[in-house]
Amino acid sequence: MTQQVPYTRVIVHQFDPDHPAVGGVDTCIRDMLLFAPSSERILLVGVSRSRPLRKLVTLGGDYEGVDFVPVSRADPGNQLRRVPHSIRVAFGAAPVLFRTPLRGAVLQVHRLEAGLIARLKRAHAHVFFVHTNTAASLRASSDSFWRRAPLIFRFLETRLMKGVDLTIVFNRASADEYAARGLRVQYMTTWFNHLLFKPPTNPTSPADTRTVTWAGRFELPKDPVLAIEVFAKLATLDMEGEGSWRFLMIGDGTLKEDVIARARELGVLERIEFTGAISRHEVAEALRHSSVLLMTSHFEGSPRVMYESMACGTPVVATAEADADNVLAEGRVGLALATREPSSLAEGIRSAAFFDRVSVADAVAHQASDSAVQRLWRITSNHTLRTAVEEPTG
Numbered sequence: 079m080t081q082q083v084p085y086t087r088v089i090v091h092q093f094d095p096d097h098p099a100v101g102g103v104d105t106c107i108r109d110m111l112l113f114a115p116s117s118e119r120i121l122l123v124g125v126s127r128s129r130p131l132r133k134l135v136t137l138g139g140d141y142e143g144v145d146f147v148p149v150s151r152a153d154p155g156n157q158l159r160r161v162p163h164s165i166r167v168a169f170g171a172a173p174v175l176f177r178t179p180l181r182g183a184v185l186q187v188h189r190l191e192a193g194l195i196a197r198l199k200r201a202h203a204h205v206f207f208v209h210t211n212t213a214a215s216l217r218a219s220s221d222s223f224w225r226r227a228p229l230i231f232r233f234l235e236t237r238l239m240k241g242v243d244l245t246i247v248f249n250r251a252s253a254d255e256y257a258a259r260g261l262r263v264q265y266m267t268t269w270f271n272h273l274l275f276k277p278p279t280n281p282t283s284p285a286d287t288r289t290v291t292w293a294g295r296f297e298l299p300k301d302p303v304l305a306i307e308v309f310a311k312l313a314t315l316d317m318e319g320e321g322s323w324r325f326l327m328i329g330d331g332t333l334k335e336d337v338i339a340r341a342r343e344l345g346v347l348e349r350i351e352f353t354g355a356i357s358r359h360e361v362a363e364a365l366r367h368s369s370v371l372l373m374t375s376h377f378e379g380s381p382r383v384m385y386e387s388m389a390c391g392t393p394v395v396a397t398a399e400a401d402a403d404n405v406l407a408e409g410r411v412g413l414a415l416a417t418r419e420p421s422s423l424a425e426g427i428r429s430a431a432f433f434d435r436v437s438v439a440d441a442v443a444h445q446a447s448d449s450a451v452q453r454l455w456r457i458t459s460n461h462t463l464r465t466a467v468e469e470p471t472g
Contacts (some may be wrong), residue, residue, distance in 0.1 A: 085120065086119045087119070089107060089187075091107060091123075094124060095141055103207075109447050110455070112141070149170030150167050152166050164191040168192040172198075181200065184459065184463060185205070187204075205242060208248065210377065212249070212255075214376065219298055266453075268385060269382075269451060270386045270389040275365070275385075275389040277391035289367060291387075293327075294383065296337060300375050301397075306350075312427055313346050324351070325351070371394045374396075375400040384405060385405075395413050395423060398417075
């Protein structure tokens with residue numbers, strides 16, 4: 079692989095530019111690429127379902143000019159795997175990194191495994207991104223394979239964070255914990271893509287739509303089965319003259335069959351539309367035409383779909399664990415409930431569906447991507463991270 083112009087940024091992750099995956103990391107990288115400063119020369123080391131492996135190509139379209147090397151056939155949206163995607167990508171990326179001159183580049187990683195490999199390569203600076211509540215991600219309600227070895231994870235994580243120049247953390251609890259341990263971190267809340275997620279031009283009354291949307295991975299941390307139980311409770315309200323509620327579930331994952339079975343058992347399967355993984359444009363359209371977004375997560379980092387929904391003027395009803403940024407605390411733009419009881423969440427949906435949609439959108443206007451992503455690029459640029467990088471050892 080030859081390089082004509084020195085790279086200023088190298089991003090290593092199980093990211094497929096051709097196939098969006100549900101989740102905050104995928105969206106973070108897409109928006110960083112979409113709103114990258116013109117001065118950046120970017121190499122993306124990721125995955126592909128069809129492109130030749132280990133062959134450098136230059137992307138077009140939204141990612142015009144970005145160089146891309148796929149190193150694995152991993153499908154980021156498929157959690158049925160013998161070897162974790164992060165490990166496959168980390169070891170696949172190693173030969174690419176070691177033959178690419180990176181003296182003037184920021185080396186950016188989003189997983190521990192890739193970070194440990196990347197630290198062996200000399201670069202202008204190393205940046206590690208943490209997207210979740212780390213402590214919660216090591217509990218039984220997580221789908222991370224590190225939940226089986228939390229002490230080893232913590233040891234390696236500390237080693238990595240002491241070696242990188244900066245860690246960007248999208249969760250307040252994790253950022254506070256890292257800072258208390260003397261680690262160099264920068265806390266950030268997430269953003270919404272202002273080109274996609276915005277209120278409808280001619281909004282309809284939420285009383286007319288009666289649509290509840292759930293969006294996420296069909297995996298244990300997001301608890302999609304609880305969403306079905308909330309839907310079932312809400313459906314019983316039809317008998318009280320409230321009209322028919324419609325349920326929309328966006329995403330895919332290993333628990334989908336369990337979700338369908340539970341919906342059938344509760345008699346609401348015919349009311350639910352399962353979209354699978356859809357484009358971000360389609361997600362935005364769905365949110366604009368929804369009465370409420372329901373979030374049932376056991377934990378979150380800084381939940382992007384919450385901001386995307388509110389940017390569309392759609393209020394959010396969430397479990398308290400899902401509202402990691404405490405956005406819904408005042409109860410004006412949504413509701414965060416300190417219970418996972420389906421009936422309570424269903425009652426919350428009934429209330430939130432009538433919140434003022436203009437106020438909901440205005441509440442998150444400051445989190446638009448045009449300013450938030452620029453700030454992220456500025457904080458992590460090779461002009462800002464001037465710390466001399468020693469050759470890593472061991």
